[in-house]
Each structure stands twice: as C-alpha cells, then as structure tokens.
Amino acid sequence: MRKGMKKLCSSALSILLALSMVVPGAGVYHTNVKADDVVEKTQTGNDNGKDDGKSIKGDYFRQNMAVLLKNNQLKTSNSEVTLTENEKGKGVLVSGKDKDILNSEITIDKKLNFDGKIVGRLSLDAIAERGGDITVGVFVDGGSKPVGTFKLYKQRKKNDWTYTKDSSIDVSELKLTGEHTVSLKVLSTSASKVNFLIRAVEFVESTVPVIYFNINEEDGTIAEMNASSDHSVECYGSMTIKVPDGFVSEYTGKEVTGGTYNMEYIRGRGNSTWATPKKPYKIKLDKKADLLGMGKNKHWVLLANYYDNSLLRNKITYWLGQQLNMAFTPKSEPVDVVMNGEYYGSYFLSQQVRVGSTRVDIDDLEESEETMNSTDSAIISGGYLLALSPYERIEHQTFSTNNNVEFKLESPKFEDYYNETQFNYIKDYVQKTEDAIYGKNFKDSNGTSYTEYMDLNAAVYYYWMQEFSMNGDGFVSPSTYLYKPRNGKLYFGPLWDFDYVAWGSTEYSGNSVTGWSRNTNMWFDKLFEDKTFARAIVDAWPSIKEKVNELIMPGGQLDKYKDEMVKTAAYNFEKWGMSDLGQDDMEEDSKGNNYLTYDQEIERLRGWIKERTEWVDKNVASIVPQPCKVKFMADNKVIATKDEYIGKTISSFPTAPKKKGYVFVGWNAHFHMNFKEYLSYIGSTEEDLSEFMEPEEIKNLKKNGYDFDGEFSSSDILVKDTTLTAKYISEREYVKERKIILNRKYMILNQWSDEGEIKATVIPFDATNSEIQWSSSNPEVAEVMDGSVTPIKSGDTIITAKTASGLTATCKVHVCTDGESDEMPMEAYYEFPEYDYTIGVNEYKDLGVKYQPENAVFDENCKFLVGDDSVVEVSDGGVVYGLKPGTTTVYAYTNNGDPIRCQVTVVDKKTAAIGNVYTVKNCKYKVLTNKDKNKTVMCVGAKNSKVKAVNIPSKVKIKNVTYKVISIKAKAFAKMKKLKKVTIGNNVSFIGKSAFYNCKNLTKVYIGKKVEIIYQNAFKGDKKLKNITIKAKRAKINKGAFSKISGKSVFKVPKNCKAYYKIVLGKSRNIK
DSSP: OOGGGGTTTTTTOOOOOOOOEEETTTTEEETTOOHHHHHHHHHTSGGGGOOOSSSOOTTOSEEEHHHHHHTTOEEESOTTSEEEEETTTTEEEEEEEHHHHHTOOEEEEEEEEEOSSOEEEEEEEEEEOTTOOEEEEEEETTOSSOSEEEEOEEOSBTTBOOOOOEEEEEOGGGOOOEEEEEEEEEEEESOSEEEEEEEEEEEEEOOSOEEEEEEEGGGSOHHHHHTOTTSOOOEEEEEEEEOOTTOBOTTTSSBOOOEEEEEEEEEEOOSGGGGSSSOOEEEEEEEEEEOTTSOEEEEEEEEOOTTOTTSOHHHHHHHHHHHTTOTTOOOEEEEEEEETTEEEEEEEEEEOSSBSTTSBOSOOTTSSHHHHHOOOTTTTTOOEEEEEOSSOOOTTTEEEOTTOOEEEEEESOOSSOOOHHHHHHHHHHHHHHHHHHHSGGGBOTTSOBHHHHBOHHHHHHHHHHHHHTTOTTTTTSTTOEEEEOTTSOBEEOOOOOOSSSSTTTTOOSSOOOOSOSSTTSTTHHHHTTSHHHHHHHHHHHHHHHHHHHHHHSTTSHHHHHHHHHHHHHHHHHHHHOOOOTTOTTTTBOTTSOBOOBHHHHHHHHHHHHHHHHHHHHHHGGGGSOOEEEEEEEETTEEEEEEEEETTSOOSOOOOOOOOTTEEEEEEEEEEEEOHHHHHHHHTOOHHHHTTTSOHHHHHHHHHHOEEEEEEOOTTOOOOSOEEEEEEEEETTTOOOOOEEEESOSEEEEETTSOOEEOOEEEESTTOSOOOEEEEESOTTTEEEETTEEEEOSSEEEEEEEEETTSOEEEEEEEEEOHHHHHTSOSOOEEEOSOSEEEEETTOEEEOOOEEESTTSOOOOOOEEEESOTTTEEEOTTSEEEEOSSEEEEEEEEOSSSOOEEEEEEEEOOSSSOTTOEEEETTEEEEEEEEETTEEEEEEEEESSTTOOEEEEOSEEEETTEEEEEEEEOTTTTTTOTTOOEEEEOTTOOEEOTTTTTTOTTOOEEEEOTTOOEEOTTTTTTOTTOOEEEEOOSSOEEOTTTTTTOOTTOEEEOOGGGHHHHHHHHOTTSEEO
C-alpha cells in the first residue's frame, strides 16, 4: 500500500492491535486476549484441551506450563528444585541450586498426541535470570538425547519476568508423530543459584514450508532492520527452506524440495505495512534460485498480510489474474518464517514485480552496458516498467503527464546512471497515450487512436480487478503498474497489493458492495466515454463472473486455499492476534454475530464476493456513462450547449456575458429528479439514506422525487439533460474581496511528515465570492490542496492563495530532510506579537500570531476563541473584525499546549459608514448604502445567542438616521437554540441562505409583503416550526428553504396565491 497512507495510513489510520490468540484445538481467535490466557481456559476445560475438530487437532499447540502446574501435570524429579507459578510472567518459575537443577527433570505428566502430520517446528517460551547463561533441552519418551536444545534469552530487568521471546527450531527430520511424553532438562548453567521462567513448549504441525533465516548480526542487527523506516538497514546471512513431505507447487503440480541459500541481503519493504508489528521483507539472494516452483530469480518478497485477517486477499487476486490470463501475475506460496530462532508468523513468499524472465518478461534495458547506453530507437522502445508515483518526485526517475498523472520508472531505475534519451522516450510515449485518450474522437493530433498506443484488453481486465474488488489503492498508488515491451504497446499490469483496502477487508459491520469506485481515477473517467472501451468492459464481465464463481463455490479455490492455510493461520494469530484495522465494530457483523474464527473470516470474505458479484451482474450496464445535453442561458438566450455525461460533473463552464450594472455570480438550475436520479445526484444508495433521513422522508422521495432549484456548481452531478441560467446580482449587492491574509508566511515541513496547513482569510468576511485557488511554484517539492500542503521531497516552494478577483498572498515552504530536522528545535510554541490591540468598528486586524522558533518543523495551527463575540469576530486564520465598541479577550490554543491570549478593544471611529455593523434593539445591521435617498441595511444577526424573539422592522434608526432593512444575511440566525418567534418587515426582499437554519425551538414566522427570494435552507431543520405566514404574493422559494420543519406546519399565504405556493412549496404542504 502506498506511502501515502502517510495520507491514508500513517496519518489517517491508527492501527489498534487486537492481541487475539488461537484457542488450541478449536481454531477460535479471541480479540484482546493473550495466548496463554486462552490456552489456560482451554486446558482447564473439558478433555484437557483436546481438539474439537475445527482447526488444530491433537496437541499441536502451546502447552501452558502455569496451567499444567495448576492441574498437577507438571512435575520435577528433584525435591530440591521448586516449581512456582509467576502470575506477572504468566509462567512457572523454576528455582534451585545448580547441582540440583542439573540433576533434575521437569516432566509434563500426560502424553501429547501428534496424530496428524509430523511435527515440523519446536518452540520454547522461556527466559533466564540476568547474570547467568542457561541451556535447556527438550526430551521425548525419556530419551538420552534432546530433540531440541535452547539457550534461553535473559530478563531485561532484575526480578521482572514479563519479557517474552520464544525460540523455534526445526525438528522435521525426526518425523515425530503419535503419542509421546515430554520433559525438559537444564543442560548447562553458569550460575550457582538458578532461576528461570518457562511459559510454554509448543510442537507445531508441519503443513506449509518454513523459512529459517540465519542472520549474521555483526553487520546489522534484526532490531536495527526492523526499526529502519526507510529500509536502509540491510541484514546478511543465509536462509533454509524446510518443505513438508508431499508439498506440491501450485504452479508446477510437482513436489518441491527446500534448500539453503545465501542472501545478498534482507531488508524491510512497504510503507503503511511497515508500521505494523508484523513486518514485510524484501530478499535478494546471491544467486538465482527456483523457490517452491516459482521460477529462478534472485529477488523475492515476504508478504505479511497483517491487515488481512483471511491472509488470502492477495492470493485470490493473483489466482483470478492467472485464470484470466493476465500476463506476469505474481506467483506466491504460503510459508512460516523463523528469524534467528524467533517465529515471525505466516507469510506468503512471492515473486517481486520487476523485469526478469520469470517476472515481468520483457526486454531489460539494464541487462548490459550496451542497452543501458543505447539511444537506438529500435532498442529503446522497450522494455519499461512503470508505477504510479503520487507521493514522491525524483529527478530522472519520475515524470508527470499534462493531466497530472505521476509515474515512476521501476525499470530502468536510473539510480546509478541516467540515459536521457530513454527517459524522454517513455515519458513522451505515455504522454502520447494520454493525448490520444483525451483527444477528439479518442485520437491524438496525428489521428492515432489510443488503442494503437495502449493494449485495450489488458486495460479492461486490469480495470475489472481493481473495480470488482473495490480496491482503494487502484489507480492512485504505487501499487498500480504498467509496462511497455520493446516494439509493443503500453500494458496495465501486473496486479499487486490487494491485502488491505480491497475485497471488503475492513467491513465488519456490514458489506458495502454497491457502486463503481474506480471509474473516475487516472484516465478511466475519459476512457469510459469511448464506446469501444465501455463495450469491452461490459463484454468482459461474463468471463470474470465465471472465474469468480469458481473461486467462491463450495469446494472451490477459496476453500482449497483455506484448507491449506487454516493451521498456519492459527499459529500466526496465536502470535499476532487478528488485526482489528482500527475498526471498533470488527468483532460483530451486522446481525450481531462475533467474528472469532478463521472459518468465519473466510465466510465473511466469501459473502462479500458473492454480494459484490450479484450487484455487478445486475448493474453492469450502468457502468457505461450515458450522454446528456447541458444548455447554458443568459437573459433568455442560449449562449452555449455542451455534450456531457450523466453521473459526472460538468467538464467546463462557458464564460457568462457581461451585464451592465450587474455581476455574474454563478449558474442556477431548476429541474425535477426521480428517486433513482436523486440517489445518483447525491452519490448515495438507498441503504445509506436511512442514516440521515427518516423512513417517511425516503418514502416521500420515492413517491414524489426531488426538485432541484438553486445554484448548480462544478461539484454537482448531472442526472439528465439540464438547462443552466446565468445568475447576476446588482453591483450594489456584490461584496468584493479587498484583501487576503495567510496565517503563515513561512513553514518548514519534514520530507516524511504529515501535511502542513495554511489558513487563509478573505476580507471582508462576507465577500460574495470567498473561494480561493491554491498553487505551488514547485509541485515536485510540495503540493497544495485547499490549504493543505503535502511534502514530496526536500527543497523550497512558494504556496500562493488567490481570490476570485485576483488578490494573492504567499507562504514560503521549506521541505527538509531527516538530517536537517534532527538539527531543528524539538519544541515550538505560538505567541501574539502584542498584548493590546485597538481597532475601529467594522475594521479588520491581523493579530499576527507567530510560530516560534521560526526554524521549527510545523506541528499544528492554533485555534481561536473570543471571550465576547458581540465585540469582535475572529477568523480561523487569526484576523479579527470589530463589531461594536467594547473590549474582549481573544484566546489562541492548540491540542498540545497551553492557551495564549491578547486583548482587543473596539472603538467607534466613524458614524454609519458603509460596511459598519450596528446593534439596534436585539439585532445587528450592516450598512449597505448611505446615499441621501437610498439608505439601506442588511440584518446580519442577533445581538446575542440568548434572544428568544426577533423583530426585523421595515426601517431602523442608526445614529439618528433612518435606514430601510432590505435583506437578511446568510446564516444570520442559524443554530440559535433559544429563538422562538421571528417577524420580518415589509421592506425585506431577500432572506439569505440558511438564515434561520436549525433553530430548533423556532415555532412561528411572519414574512412581509416585499420578500422576493427565500434562499436555500433558510429555515431548514427548524423542527418545531408550525406557523408560517407569507404576505408576499409570489415569493421565490429556493431548494430546501423549509425542509425538515415540523410535519404539522401550516403556511398562511394570500388567498389568490395558494396554487402558486402549492407548486413552490410542494403538494404535501398544508397551505391556507
């Protein structure tokens, strides 16, 4: 999974470990229960923990010494040697003098039954007291030679027996089966007084190959390797593969053998997966070797599958890819891993995605000096292996297309050399492919179709694998690969990385299998507009469905893999527990059933695939976007007509014609949607609606549909042919931006840190268009979106914020390396440059909060709080606005530090100037015009949140001058919990968007004669609003103005206008 789970994993997802362990003999995994706790419960139960036929048969599980001692089944042959339970250490403390210890035997007083396959691995969980070396032997049937010898690890703290680290060795050559007695003896000790703790001994059934790593830690320790976040620490040594008798390679159909192989290195791999306790690894052998029938190669990976509780999501993906003849799909086989005697868990040994004869079998431009240096067009046309690279920019290794699709060259890598001709060739070829996809009639300027550049069939099946599995990484992460053979087209593939955000891995509270999730990513949004591509997608589904059914049918491939994995999975979860993936509801499904067993986890996976198959089969035709027409009108004239697609946003908007005395502010639409169209518009399903709608509302939607009436923006979804009308407001109403201020002028980010954030404030606060466009002068260093800055690589860039009218403000961002950040201050703080600030009423002031010291790496922005919000208003970026004369305190605080504060005094510097806000009785009014015969104000809110009744008169007096009240500002009274009654005078012509939104106790509203427009959501959510009087004869009521009010509401309107209000308010309304 991508490094950007820095965006998706390392910052957005916190892995909460469920330390679940296996119930021996039952295959049940208990969340948040330690292994020995489970074993204790089982061993004290019926039949002394014998198998119930579900998972591990016989005694192939941890023999808990504390439990055996309690059951009087652990004995010593020497009375001078004591056995006592140690509760904190969860084991049995063995104590005695050296001569007594060396001449004693600790015996499990029962026979252990190994009636399945041979014992492949023997494990001992025990630690010795600090200061002495102890070697313990494990014996069977009273033999004279130990079947296993273990030098015990030592305590990490004196008298503390809680440190745990088991030791595992291979005993497969003993061919141990049947019933046996087991005993332990101390073979040597360097202490005269001996103390050591034994927790458990375990005989592991041999069902899959085991890789034993023998690491020479003189040249780099395993601990250092596991702590290396950038995988720069390598370990060296050899590895031995032990293969159980009769193990057959899935890929050759023949029995395979193991062997010992020298490694050039082993190191960590992965990004988000590397943050888990169970680590994935990359192996490079010193010579090519055919491991488990997967073909000769030096390069191999160990997939940990920590996030995948089935352990099979990658495996089934690759099986489907191979069944669908998707070239170079990786091969993998299950293995257990033991590193320097410590069991690491169940892994898949897998081919690595790389160029090679048994991997991505295309021409290798790095195979010789000749090809590396070649500029011959016949040679440099291939082969290339590419991956998407949305999170890093590396010179001569990454490039970006005109549509901002980022690629990285995986081969040739150009790490130790650079061939500019080859780099430019593949960069230009990919750009030509994209140009053709986005070109007229899906051809480039030379008339060449994209299908001449890119293999259609490969793209279709690769798309289906991402789409069907609903892979969150598909087409957005480095796990998306493409390759280009010499003299060949560009191909999607191979498949990689489906273990986490795919196949419903996190959906423990109910399956989410509906919708198309990948068809807008990368180039596919445009490709689906091509009938050839869309038809190929639909035509491919039956063959995919056939193989999916083969996978999940009873006795199918999923069951075969489960049978192979069930025991290795049990040992894996015994060590690591089942990952809860940060999901609080992992333990139960939608019916309240616990997910506790591996069988149930496999059935959950099967159920998800079955439901997804049924949905896709029913809806496959809908994946093809349907065309529609969008007509743009201004002053009753058609100014443009565009071909667009249902289910998508409008690709581009025409420029609206200028209109004297008016300002264009957007596009309005009015149309009716049926229920299906409404679901498409909001991008939801009927199931999802129930989370935020009452059943009666959904029922009404199904019956009556939904009327869209309001602004149609670039984020709105088209559901049918649509007419958009240009919206203008008079220049006197338009509030233009005067200034933009950023809360940061300089910011330092670490190359591998999470995002930084810049807060922008547009002045005035009520500017008609406060949208901001963000840009980075050097996107290879850092990218920006909505003020969030994502570091890419070390360097400097300028982040620019630009308003609709072209005003700009900038912040310099320095992205540093780990080495640089090590030299920077570890702690930072905020401070106000002054304590006392003075501003005038209706004036703005940037408080200028400083992040100190300036060379500290960004941590977080501070938030602001005002003591008396009737005196000043403060923006998220720390800019205050004077509302009325007075003094108040402004606080700044962060999640990690103490609050700081300053004092702001507001004085009345001017009389009623335009833009000033004044309080009259219990409401606040903003002066709009101040001419002799045209003095107007807008009501902008209540005096305070305690106001219960609002009376907005036709006129108000400010500074002894009379002003007409002509409008109510958007959100003016929103969320006023105590407001019960509203009266709106006869001069008010506009009631702003969400003006009285969610006033939960509002019951009565009177609206005067001259109201022209009641904007969107004006009274939405006023659940107690029952009595509404509208005196205007034909007021325009926008979308949702009165939605979610009382079901018993009554609208009183002029007698001859009832028919009109039935139309604009809805037939279901009670209108009198």
